[in-house]
Amino acid sequence: MNELAVAIPWLGSRNPKAARSVVLALMLIAPLIAALCGNTWVRILDFALLYVMLALGLNLVVGFAGLLDLGYIAFYAVGAYTWAFLASPHFGLHLPFWLVLPAGAGFAALAGLILGAPVLRLRGDYLAIVTLGFGEIVRIFMNNLNYPINITNGPQGVNMLDSLNLFGWDVSRHIPITDNFKINSLVMFYYVFLLFVVGSVIVIRRLQVSRIGRGWAAIRDDELAAKAIGINTRNMKLLAFAMGATFGGVAGGLFGSFQGFVSPESFSLMESIAILTMVVFGGMGNLGGVIIGAIALSLLPEILRSVALPVQHAIFGHVILDPEVLRMLLLSLAMILMMLIRPAGMLPAHARYSRPELASAGKGKQ
């Protein structure tokens, strides 16, 4: 949050407190503003928050520990399919969210360990390619595990997933205020997701400023030197994979409950790359940057879509660039240009792994 506040031009540096309140207010009223433009926009915001969670999780692996993971979407898939298996008519199970969500997180963490264990010794680019392969393998299994026993229902995917039911409150139900006015469930999903995002940020913040966060950063900066100060690089890398995957798993579960439907095509390589671009765009390792990157790159294509489609209609009479193409164009250009022009990201502030003020606080007491 501090990083976000500081990122606000002008105000951020003059009056951090005011900037922080601006950020908070924006986060709270965003869905209401979006609702004025139509429910599609609230839905887009909801997805933006899911992407924020994913980007935060991937950043933990790539930005903190320096392990380039191109198969991250697989963990999202594990979370989503866990929800589909444990809370849908597919197997006739309808377990409550406080069981399914942790189960998804747990399975995703397990998948992280399964991926992490064999690839520990691989260097940067080799690691990237093997993780890419892992993501593809998971997708191939999702597509084909409908035979000989139907587990995933193949390319059709699983539908009619239970929605998020928080101890009796069904988030997917609109809340009627008066006869004509009701709060759309999309808005409620926004606040629920926001809670999860805030929780993720707190968790990641705590990890970052701890012996674990410093261990990861040490491995990222110089693995040999990290070993030379006694860091067990194997365990720390496994922990990074598992923790990063956990966030993916939780986000996947939320995605399943929100969408009500999962199929392999939501978990393509393009999605892994999109999340990576978000992390890179804002600035690897920097939480504020990653959050802004995720929000910007999930909103921009939609804004472009709403602007570009009518413009194209007006000029050419028909649509030349459909929204999916626009999104890919934007993401790939963002990736190339960021690396060429601002490799440190839009917000290249360096991440903090300590709180120097702790020392003086301690001295004050003595």
Next chain:
Amino acid sequence: MSITLLETQNISKRFGGLQALTDVSLTIKKGEIYGLIGPNGAGKTTFFNVLTGAYTPNGGEFIFAGSELPTGTPHVVVERGIARTFQNIRLFREMTALENVMAGHHLRSDSSLWGILTQNRHTREEERLITERAFEMLRYVGIEHHATTLSRNLSYGDQRRLEIARALATEPQLLALDEPAAGMNATETAQLRELISTIRHDGVTVLLIEHDVKLVMGLCDRVAVLNFGKKIAEDVPAVVQKNPDVIEAYLGSSHAH
């Protein structure tokens, strides 16, 4: 004063057909500054890498503080109490000086994942303690004023000091320095010499690999000389300096230059 801290028994290391170390046996006593010198390519750094676990030796063993030292596992070696620095400085570039030293405390701290996520009392207390100790350590090596500077922005001499501080943060019994004076000017070298003396004074045994013979002779209690992967002398500096084999090794190499 004459308790043995590290005993090296017949350490050998081959790289393909190259015999980098042949039956090297040394004895380092607790509390001394022990120098390891030799011409370029004599096997000093290889010895260092074998000792600190970066390489596995082809033969021989290390007895450290009374028991055998595992080979090939750097982090276990550090845990047993041997810390090292690198010939070409290796700091964590994207972390501040303070954070580098705090990372050095990794080994001697034990906050669990659960403790960190819940920020329990133990974790908070430990984090505060580590921060304070890291500041102290920076003060000890004389770069406290750079605590919040990114390590890659420090001057060369300060980077050397920071690397030593980070190594000391692992609370070693033996501090192994790989050519710490390389690339330093006279003033910096003098300060470094003082720092190494202080470290020894405070109870840490020092193993010094150095190309700078003058520094070694002035600072070390005892010196061993490697040439072509073999130990050719081991004694107090005054005696080693007069050893004909040593003179030949050095003169020979300086003739070659």
Next chain:
Amino acid sequence: METLLQQIVNGLVVGSVYALVALGYTMVYGILGLINFAHGDVLMVGALVALQVIVFVQKTWPALGTIPTLLIGLSAAMIVCMALGYIIERTAYRRLRNAPRLAPLITAIGVSFLLQTLAMIIWGRNYHSFPQLISTAPLQPVDGVFITPVQIIILISSALLMVALILLVNKTRLGRAMRATAENHRVASLMGVDTNKIIAITFIIGSGLAAIAGVMFSSNYGVAHYAMGFTPGIKAFTAAVLGGIGNLGGAMVGGIVLGLVESIGAGYLGSATDLCHLPLWAQSASLQATCANGGSFELLSSNYQDIFAFVILGIVLIFRPTGLLGERVSDRA
């Protein structure tokens, strides 16, 4: 026996296409230490350009024979791809030569998706049928084993190209400069080698080979598509790694081996994982019922064919990162 022979033929054909593409990966990796992720997409561009040109030629000069038409299409594809390879190297990779390791890789991924997107804009999302200029009517040299004229041409021409490349790298002045640059940029440039030029040429040669591979690929399967580059790309990379990345001979061996493993593996994967082969006592009642009357219960069908490449890639990288031939691995970390 005929099935095995047939699968060997298929494997050789696919494998030699992989090998051609793998050469591009391995040359670039050998010289720059970069996984040129966009290489597979250059193949795609080659196929689609050839398709476009061939269709145009067929419409404009219908009297022109099939071979000249194919050659015109192929040359156009090669020219476009070589230019593309040069532009990619010049604009995207050159500036990152001394950047941290991951930056060029991320850029390469970006270039890959950019090419796919541009292809999608130009050629749309549909599968285009590729003109069958050379007969795909199967011949039957041995009873029960089929091979098409296209496949014969693929086998012969890729063999010729590989020999030509080996000669180029080992016997010419240019080849020597390439090897010197791969060994050490700085030293090579001190010796008077214009390393920038050599790197650009490497990209151009690799892209030309990719264009040819693209035309072969599309001729064999009869289709072209904006995303067709990804799978052969990743498989060719696997082939390069399998043979020992940076090693030209390795790329060829790797390509052929991967093609064979995939083809033979896919043929037997189903029956190898058929639970009906279990001894009767190990089968459950319902399984026995399924297996009765010649039924089968295959855990993995040939749909899993694409997994081979990824699994091989992982295994090789983890256990033998220097590959099968593993003579030289460029590592300037």
